Amino acid sequence: PTNLTGILDESGVRFATFRYGDDDFPVSTEHAGADKFTIDYDYLYYNRVKIQRPTGSLQERTFASVNGINKAVSIVTTCNGCATKTESFTFDTNGNLDQYTNAAGIITDYDFDQNAREVRRIEAANDSLGAKRTVLTTWDALHPLPSEMRILDSTGTLKTTRNWTYNLRGQVTSEKVTDSSSANSRTVATTYCEQADVDASACPIVGLVK
DSSP states (O other), rough: OOOOEEEEESSSEEEEEEOOOOOOOOEEEETTTTEEEEEOOTTTOOEEEEETTTSSOOOEEEEEEEETEEEEEEEEETTTTTTTTEEEEEEEEOOOOEEETTSSEEEEEEOOTTTOOOEEEEEETOOSSSEEEEEEEEEEEEEEEEEEEEEETTTTTTEEEEEEEEOTTTEEEEEEEETTTTTEEEEEEOOBOOOOOOOEESOTTTBOOO
Protein backbone atom coordinates (compact mmCIF):
# COMPACT_ATOMS: atom_id res chain seq x y z
CA PRO A 1 0.00 0.00 0.00
CA THR A 2 2.98 2.33 0.38
CA ASN A 3 4.58 1.64 -2.99
CA LEU A 4 5.08 4.55 -5.36
CA THR A 5 2.54 4.16 -8.18
CA GLY A 6 3.03 7.35 -10.14
CA ILE A 7 4.59 10.78 -10.50
CA LEU A 8 2.68 13.90 -11.52
CA ASP A 9 4.36 17.02 -12.88
CA GLU A 10 3.68 20.51 -11.53
CA SER A 11 0.61 20.87 -13.74
CA GLY A 12 -0.93 17.66 -12.47
CA VAL A 13 -0.18 15.63 -15.61
CA ARG A 14 1.02 12.10 -14.93
CA PHE A 15 4.69 11.76 -15.81
CA ALA A 16 5.36 8.18 -14.73
CA THR A 17 3.38 5.08 -13.78
CA PHE A 18 4.62 2.11 -11.74
CA ARG A 19 2.68 -1.15 -11.36
CA TYR A 20 3.18 -4.06 -8.95
CA GLY A 21 2.16 -7.70 -8.68
CA ASP A 22 0.31 -9.30 -5.78
CA ASP A 23 3.62 -9.85 -3.97
CA ASP A 24 4.50 -6.12 -4.27
CA PHE A 25 7.25 -6.80 -6.80
CA PRO A 26 7.29 -4.16 -9.57
CA VAL A 27 6.00 -5.52 -12.89
CA SER A 28 6.09 -2.45 -15.13
CA THR A 29 7.23 1.14 -15.36
CA GLU A 30 6.49 3.70 -18.06
CA HIS A 31 6.73 7.41 -18.75
CA ALA A 32 3.62 9.17 -20.05
CA GLY A 33 2.48 6.09 -21.91
CA ALA A 34 5.87 5.49 -23.51
CA ASP A 35 9.26 3.99 -22.60
CA LYS A 36 7.51 1.03 -21.00
CA PHE A 37 9.47 -1.69 -19.25
CA THR A 38 7.74 -4.90 -18.13
CA ILE A 39 9.24 -7.36 -15.66
CA ASP A 40 8.60 -11.08 -15.32
CA TYR A 41 9.99 -13.04 -12.36
CA ASP A 42 10.93 -16.64 -11.79
CA TYR A 43 8.63 -17.06 -8.80
CA LEU A 44 9.87 -20.60 -8.08
CA TYR A 45 13.46 -19.72 -7.23
CA TYR A 46 13.50 -15.92 -7.49
CA ASN A 47 16.86 -16.13 -9.21
CA ARG A 48 15.87 -14.91 -12.66
CA VAL A 49 14.05 -11.91 -14.05
CA LYS A 50 13.07 -11.05 -17.62
CA ILE A 51 12.77 -7.40 -18.65
CA GLN A 52 10.97 -6.41 -21.82
CA ARG A 53 12.42 -3.09 -22.93
CA PRO A 54 10.85 -0.29 -24.99
CA THR A 55 13.22 -1.04 -27.86
CA GLY A 56 11.69 -4.52 -28.18
CA SER A 57 14.71 -6.32 -26.77
CA LEU A 58 14.38 -8.85 -23.95
CA GLN A 59 16.90 -8.83 -21.14
CA GLU A 60 17.19 -11.85 -18.87
CA ARG A 61 19.10 -11.40 -15.64
CA THR A 62 20.21 -14.37 -13.55
CA PHE A 63 21.11 -13.97 -9.89
CA ALA A 64 23.05 -16.02 -7.35
CA SER A 65 23.50 -15.68 -3.62
CA VAL A 66 26.92 -14.20 -2.80
CA ASN A 67 27.55 -14.12 0.94
CA GLY A 68 23.80 -14.05 1.49
CA ILE A 69 23.16 -11.25 -1.02
CA ASN A 70 21.56 -11.87 -4.41
CA LYS A 71 23.77 -10.47 -7.14
CA ALA A 72 23.50 -10.60 -10.92
CA VAL A 73 25.84 -13.20 -12.42
CA SER A 74 24.69 -12.90 -16.03
CA ILE A 75 22.71 -10.59 -18.29
CA VAL A 76 21.56 -11.95 -21.65
CA THR A 77 19.96 -9.54 -24.13
CA THR A 78 18.08 -10.80 -27.18
CA CYS A 79 16.05 -9.12 -29.90
CA ASN A 80 14.67 -9.86 -33.35
CA GLY A 81 17.30 -9.56 -36.04
CA CYS A 82 20.28 -8.95 -33.77
CA ALA A 83 22.95 -11.05 -32.13
CA THR A 84 22.49 -12.24 -28.57
CA LYS A 85 24.59 -10.25 -26.11
CA THR A 86 25.83 -11.86 -22.91
CA GLU A 87 27.46 -10.18 -19.93
CA SER A 88 28.74 -12.07 -16.89
CA PHE A 89 29.95 -11.29 -13.38
CA THR A 90 32.00 -13.25 -10.86
CA PHE A 91 32.71 -12.34 -7.24
CA ASP A 92 35.48 -12.94 -4.72
CA THR A 93 35.08 -14.63 -1.32
CA ASN A 94 34.17 -11.29 0.27
CA GLY A 95 31.39 -10.62 -2.22
CA ASN A 96 33.27 -7.99 -4.20
CA LEU A 97 33.17 -7.97 -7.98
CA ASP A 98 36.04 -10.11 -9.26
CA GLN A 99 35.57 -10.17 -13.02
CA TYR A 100 33.16 -8.57 -15.43
CA THR A 101 32.91 -9.83 -19.01
CA ASN A 102 31.10 -7.48 -21.38
CA ALA A 103 29.02 -8.40 -24.42
CA ALA A 104 32.14 -8.31 -26.63
CA GLY A 105 33.92 -10.85 -24.42
CA ILE A 106 36.32 -8.30 -22.95
CA ILE A 107 37.20 -8.99 -19.30
CA THR A 108 37.77 -6.41 -16.59
CA ASP A 109 39.51 -7.89 -13.53
CA TYR A 110 39.09 -6.28 -10.09
CA ASP A 111 40.86 -6.59 -6.73
CA PHE A 112 39.64 -5.00 -3.49
CA ASP A 113 41.16 -4.54 -0.04
CA GLN A 114 39.64 -5.66 3.27
CA ASN A 115 37.52 -2.50 3.30
CA ALA A 116 35.97 -3.28 -0.09
CA ARG A 117 37.94 -0.51 -1.79
CA GLU A 118 39.23 -1.11 -5.28
CA VAL A 119 43.04 -1.40 -5.28
CA ARG A 120 43.61 -2.85 -8.76
CA ARG A 121 41.60 -2.88 -11.96
CA ILE A 122 42.84 -4.53 -15.15
CA GLU A 123 40.86 -3.37 -18.15
CA ALA A 124 40.82 -5.63 -21.22
CA ALA A 125 42.61 -8.23 -19.11
CA ASN A 126 42.32 -10.88 -21.82
CA ASP A 127 43.50 -8.62 -24.65
CA SER A 128 46.83 -9.31 -26.36
CA LEU A 129 46.78 -6.46 -28.88
CA GLY A 130 47.81 -3.59 -26.60
CA ALA A 131 44.45 -2.51 -25.19
CA LYS A 132 45.09 -3.87 -21.68
CA ARG A 133 45.45 -1.22 -18.98
CA THR A 134 46.04 -1.55 -15.23
CA VAL A 135 44.87 0.99 -12.65
CA LEU A 136 46.44 0.76 -9.17
CA THR A 137 44.84 2.77 -6.37
CA THR A 138 46.17 3.65 -2.91
CA TRP A 139 43.71 5.04 -0.38
CA ASP A 140 43.98 7.92 2.07
CA ALA A 141 44.59 6.91 5.68
CA LEU A 142 41.83 9.13 7.10
CA HIS A 143 39.19 9.34 4.39
CA PRO A 144 37.55 6.85 1.98
CA LEU A 145 39.24 8.70 -0.87
CA PRO A 146 42.16 7.82 -3.16
CA SER A 147 45.58 9.27 -2.36
CA GLU A 148 47.35 7.88 -5.43
CA MET A 149 46.32 6.31 -8.71
CA ARG A 150 48.85 4.80 -11.13
CA ILE A 151 48.01 3.79 -14.69
CA LEU A 152 50.10 1.16 -16.47
CA ASP A 153 49.93 0.18 -20.13
CA SER A 154 49.72 -3.32 -21.57
CA THR A 155 53.44 -3.91 -21.03
CA GLY A 156 53.26 -2.90 -17.36
CA THR A 157 54.98 0.43 -18.00
CA LEU A 158 53.86 3.28 -15.76
CA LYS A 159 52.22 5.98 -17.86
CA THR A 160 50.45 8.38 -15.49
CA THR A 161 50.35 9.01 -11.75
CA ARG A 162 47.71 11.07 -9.95
CA ASN A 163 48.12 12.15 -6.33
CA TRP A 164 45.65 13.82 -3.99
CA THR A 165 45.88 15.41 -0.55
CA TYR A 166 42.94 16.34 1.67
CA ASN A 167 42.13 18.47 4.66
CA LEU A 168 40.53 17.04 7.79
CA ARG A 169 37.08 17.53 6.24
CA GLY A 170 38.03 15.33 3.30
CA GLN A 171 38.17 18.19 0.80
CA VAL A 172 40.83 18.04 -1.91
CA THR A 173 43.69 20.44 -1.13
CA SER A 174 45.94 19.38 -3.99
CA GLU A 175 45.81 17.22 -7.08
CA LYS A 176 48.99 16.37 -8.96
CA VAL A 177 49.16 14.64 -12.34
CA THR A 178 52.51 13.29 -13.53
CA ASP A 179 53.27 12.04 -17.02
CA SER A 180 55.88 9.32 -16.65
CA SER A 181 57.23 9.50 -20.18
CA SER A 182 58.18 13.17 -19.89
CA ALA A 183 58.36 13.45 -16.07
CA ASN A 184 56.27 16.61 -16.40
CA SER A 185 53.67 17.22 -13.72
CA ARG A 186 50.89 19.67 -13.02
CA THR A 187 49.51 20.48 -9.59
CA VAL A 188 46.23 22.18 -8.75
CA ALA A 189 45.99 23.50 -5.18
CA THR A 190 42.72 24.50 -3.54
CA THR A 191 42.24 26.47 -0.32
CA TYR A 192 39.08 26.71 1.72
CA CYS A 193 37.50 29.02 4.21
CA GLU A 194 38.48 28.15 7.78
CA GLN A 195 37.04 29.29 11.08
CA ALA A 196 39.55 32.13 11.27
CA ASP A 197 38.27 33.44 7.93
CA VAL A 198 34.68 33.28 9.15
CA ASP A 199 35.62 35.08 12.38
CA ALA A 200 37.29 37.78 10.30
CA SER A 201 34.17 38.10 8.09
CA ALA A 202 36.23 37.02 5.09
CA CYS A 203 34.05 33.96 4.45
CA PRO A 204 30.41 33.15 5.21
CA ILE A 205 30.94 29.51 6.25
CA VAL A 206 33.76 27.07 6.82
CA GLY A 207 34.59 24.83 3.86
CA LEU A 208 33.81 27.15 0.97
CA VAL A 209 36.47 27.43 -1.72
CA LYS A 210 38.36 30.69 -1.37
